[in-house]
Amino acid sequence: MKIPVTAIRLPTRPGREYESRFDREQSVLKMLAIPIASVVLSSMVTTLPIFTAEPLLPPFGLLMFLSWRLMRPGLLPVWSGVPFGLIDDLFSGQPFGSAGLLWSLAILTIEVIDSRVVWRDYRQDWLIAALLIPAVLLGGLWSAGLAHAAPEPGLLVPQMIVSVLLYPLVVRVCARLDSWRLAT
Amino acid sequence: MAPPPHRRPGFSRKAQYGLFVTYVAAIAGTVVAALLLSISVVDPTGFSALRTFGAEITAPVARVFSAVRLSAQNATRVASAYIDAASKNVALEKKAEAERSKMIEAHALRIENARLRGLLKLTEESGQKIAIGRLISSTASSTRRVATLSVGRNYGVERAQPVRGPAGLIGRVIESGPTTARILLVTDAENLVPVMRISDGLPAFSAGLGDGRVLIKPLNLGESPFKVGDVIVTSGNGGLYRPNIPFARVVRKTSDGALAIPFADPGNTPYAIVEQQYQSEARTAQQKAAPDGKAKEVKE
Numbered sequence: 059m060k061i062p063v064t065a066i067r068l069p070t071r072p073g074r075e076y077e078s079r080f081d082r083e084q085s086v087l088k089m090l091a092i093p094i095a096s097v098v099l100s101s102m103v104t105t106l107p108i109f110t111a112e113p114l115l116p117p118f119g120l121l122m123f124l125s126w127r128l129m130r131p132g133l134l135p136v137w138s139g140v141p142f143g144l145i146d147d148l149f150s151g152q153p154f155g156s157a158g159l160l161w162s163l164a165i166l167t168i169e170v171i172d173s174r175v176v177w178r179d180y181r182q183d184w185l186i187a188a189l190l191i192p193a194v195l196l197g198g199l200w201s202a203g204l205a206h207a208a209p210e211p212g213l214l215v216p217q218m219i220v221s222v223l224l225y226p227l228v229v230r231v232c233a234r235l236d237s238w239r240l241a242t
Numbered sequence: 243m244a245p246p247p248h249r250r251p252g253f254s255r256k257a258q259y260g261l262f263v264t265y266v267a268a269i270a271g272t273v274v275a276a277l278l279l280s281i282s283v284v285d286p287t288g289f290s291a292l293r294t295f296g297a298e299i300t301a302p303v304a305r306v307f308s309a310v311r312l313s314a315q316n317a318t319r320v321a322s323a324y325i326d327a328a329s330k331n332v333a334l335e336k337k338a339e340a341e342r343s344k345m346i347e348a349h350a351l352r353i354e355n356a357r358l359r360g361l362l363k364l365t366e367e368s369g370q371k372i373a374i375g376r377l378i379s380s381t382a383s384s385t386r387r388v389a390t391l392s393v394g395r396n397y398g399v400e401r402a403q404p405v406r407g408p409a410g411l412i413g414r415v416i417e418s419g420p421t422t423a424r425i426l427l428v429t430d431a432e433n434l435v436p437v438m439r440i441s442d443g444l445p446a447f448s449a450g451l452g453d454g455r456v457l458i459k460p461l462n463l464g465e466s467p468f469k470v471g472d473v474i475v476t477s478g479n480g481g482l483y484r485p486n487i488p489f490a491r492v493v494r495k496t497s498d499g500a501l502a503i504p505f506a507d508p509g510n511t512p513y514a515i516v517e518q519q520y521q522s523e524a525r526t527a528q529q530k531a532a533p534d535g536k537a538k539e540v541k542e
Contacts, residue, residue: 102300103383104379104380104381104382104383104384105296105297105300105301105303105304105378105379105390106303106304106307106379107304107307107308107311107377107378107379107380108379108380108382108509109377109380109382109389109507109508109509109510110380110382110454110509111429111453111454111455111507112452112453112454113381113382113383113384113385113452114382114383115382115383116383117383118383135264135267135268136264136265136267136268137264137267137268137270137271139268139271139272140268140271140272140274140275141271143275144275144278148292148293148295148296149296149300150381150383150384151293151381151384151386151388152381152384152386153279153282153283153286153289154278154279154281154282154288154289154292154293155275155276155277155278155279155280155281155282156279156282158271158274158275158278158279159272159275159276159278159279162268162271162272162275163272165268166268166269166272169268198384198385199385201279201283202384202385202386204279204283205282205283205286206286206386206430206431206432207430207431207432207449208385208431208452209385209431209450209451209452209453210452213385213451213452213453214385217383
C-alpha cells in the first residue's frame with residue numbers, strides 16, 4: 059500500500075531523551091555565575107521604584123543568600139557573606155559594612171549549626187532562616203542606629219513576618235535556578 | 243539535605259589547609275566588615291562615593307521602571323476621570339467660581355506682603371528652583387528612609403538643599419552624584435525640620451518616626467496644644483527650608499506633641515523640586531562666624 063505523503067514523518071530534531079549524554083559537561087560559567095548573579099540582583103531589588111512608608115520590602119538579597127546556603131551547603135564558601143553583604147550595602151541604604159558583618163555572622167552561624175544538626179529537612183532549614191532573618195534585620199537596625207538616629211525596633215515586625223513567610227518562595231526560585239545551573 | 247563531607251577532607255594535607263584557609267578568610271572578612279562598619283559610623287559620608295556608584299549604575303533601570311509606573315498611574319487616573327465626568331465637571335466649576343474671589347484676595351495679599359517686606363528691607367532668596375526630577379527609588383527594606391532622585395550634580399543639585407513635591411516637603415539632599423542624588427526623607431528619624439502650625443505660627447520641631455509619620459514637638463513646654471487636623475507648615479527657622487512649605491497634618495495628639503502624616507507621599511509624587519536653600523548666604527556667613535571656626539554643619 060502506498061503511504062500518503064502527508065503521513066510521512068519529517069525528520070525532526072530528536073528529543074533530549076534520545077540524545078547522547080556522554081561527554082556532556084555542565085557549563086562552569088553558569089555554575090558559578092547563577093548563584094552570584096541571583097544574590098546580587100536580589101540585593102538590587104531595592105533600587106526599583108518601590109516606596110514604602112515603613113521598612114516593609116523583604117531583604118531579597120539576604121533571602122536569596124540564605125536559600126543558596128541552606129539548600130546547597132558547600133556551594134557558597136564560608137567567607138562569601140562578606141562580599142555579598144558589602145554589595146548589598148551599596149543598595150540598601152544601611153551604613154557601609156553593616157550587611158557585610160551581619161551576613162557573615164549569619165553564614166558562620168549556619169556553619170556551626172551544620173556541625174550540630176547534620177541531617178535536616180526543609181522545615182528545619184526554614185526554622186533556621188526564620189531565626190536568622192529577624193536577627194539580621196534587628197542587627198541592621200542596630201548598625202543604622204550607631205551612625206544615625208534610629209526608629210523603634212517594633213517597626214520591623216511586619217517586615218520580619220513578610221520576610222519569613224517569603225522564604226519558601228525564594229527557596230523554590232532558588233531550586234529552579236539550581237536545576238538550570240546544573241543542567242547540561 | 244546533609245552537607246557534603248567537606249569538613250573532613252581526609253588525609254590530604256592540601257585539602258586540610260584549604261579548608262582551614264576558608265575559615266581564616268571568613269573570620270578575617272567578618273573583622274574587616276566590622277571595621278568598615280565602624281568607619282562608616284564615625285564618618286557617615288565616607289563611603290558615599292561607593293553608594294553613589296551603586297545608585298548610578300542602577301539608575302537607568304530605575305528610571306525606566308519609574309517611567310512605566312508613572313504612565314500606568316496616569317492611565318488609571320485618566321480612565322477613572324471618565325466615570326462621572328459630567329457631574330464632576332459641574333462640581334468643579336462651582337468650586338472654581340467660589341475660589342476665584344479667594345484667589346484675587348490672596349494675590350492682593352501677596353502684593354501687600356512684598357511691599358511690606360520692601361519697607362522692612364528683608365531680603366531673601368526664596369523659592370528658587372534648582373532642578374526638577376523624579377524620585378526613582380527608595381530604601382524600602384532598610385530602616386533608613388532615603389530616596390534616590392533622578393537628577394544630580396549635572397543639574398546643580400548639591401548637599402543640604404531642600405526638596406519638595408507639589409503636595410509638600412519631601413526632604414533634603416544628603417549626597418549628590420553625577421546624575422543622581424540621595425534624599426533624606428522627612429520621615430527618617432534623623433531628619434529634624436523646624437515647623438509651625440499654620441493657624442497661629444506655633445513653633446515646633448518635626449522628627450521622623452520611620453513609619454511614614456512624623457512626631458511634632460512644640461518648643462514651649464506644657465500640654466500638647468495640637469488638635470487633630472491641624473495643618474503644619476515649615477517655619478523657615480534655621481534658614482534651610484523656606485517658610486510656608488506645606489508639611490503635614492496632625493492625626494493624633496500625644497501627651498507632649500502630636501503625630502502627623504506628611505502631605506508629600508514619596509510613592510505618589512509626580513515630580514520633586516530641588517530648591518535653593520532659604521537664606522543660604524546668611525547660613526554660610528553664620529557658619530563662618532562660628533567662634534571656634536569649627537561649628538560647621540554636621541554632614542548628614
